[in-house]
Amino acid sequence: MAVGPVEIFVIAFDDPDFQGEIRAELERLKDGDIIRLVDLLAVRKTEDGVIEAIQRSDLEADEALAFGAAVGALIGFGAAGEDGMELGAVWGLREMADGHVFDDADKWRVADAIEPGQGAIVALVEHRWAIPVREAVRRSGGRAVAARWVTDADLIKLGKGSTSVALELDNL
Template sequence: MAIGPVQLIVLGFEHPNFHGEIIAELERLRSSDTVRVIDALAVHKDAEGEIEVAHLSNLSKDEAIELGTEIGALIGLGIEGETGMATGAEAGAQAAADGTTVFSDEDAWDVIEEIPNDSAAALVLIEHHWAVPLRDAVARAGGFRISDGFISPLDLVEIGLHSREEAEELHALATNRQPA
């Protein structure tokens, strides 16, 4: 089975108001074979920076722990509290001992540090199924990925894809900021 590109998306919430909409949308994307949610965690960080983790995806607990160990190896966090973090750290250490480097020190991303105190975040590890045929076609043509990233709607105004007003509204939605 071809595995598509995998992406970790971290979404912040100042005052979470979950009603199942996010999971429903991820389910819709999965059912259309657009993406597969490998794992999803909700992280609450209290005012002192202490974290509490809850599992969000529709995987079984055993699957979540197994895949959560993979996330733990990536970011040092698991769904089983300190035990999960230790398991994740062990998985990362074993990968390093086996010669596998997930992130260099320059590339390391401290996801948990970026979550503001007294807020919550959803960490969603997704596989992009839609990208498999494109990736394979690029590889057959001798191509390779150099870089990737999301482009801010504000950057799309100059090339005419959004009006300034549309871009400011979309940017405000994506960053939880008021439009200018």
């Protein structure tokens, strides 16, 4: 199973008004094989403190297990070399047995971090568009050495003359 680069992001909402627009955009990107939603956890805390949560993944059961095994093997390799790969793969299979990365403990951590009336989304997204680019780079003898998303806040800092962001960008 070829796995593209995976990104985790957290989005906060001071006054969530979910009308399906985010879901529609994620579907559009999935249909174009641009991204795949590995796991998404959306949590909203009502004004009276009631926790509402939904979870979603684009992975079929067998894809979730293969993803878990692949990621687990990489973690195992990083921890203990080739000897750790098999243990890591087994761990990854077990972690993805329910088809999700995020669990109930994650839901409660998010709920504890938001105030009544607020919401948050934690998403793990696979960048499918990057798989052929990554493979072309590998065939050409290259490898990724750093990556960083440049945020709106980074651009604002650059405009204010901050050198810390510029130095980080120079290191890429």
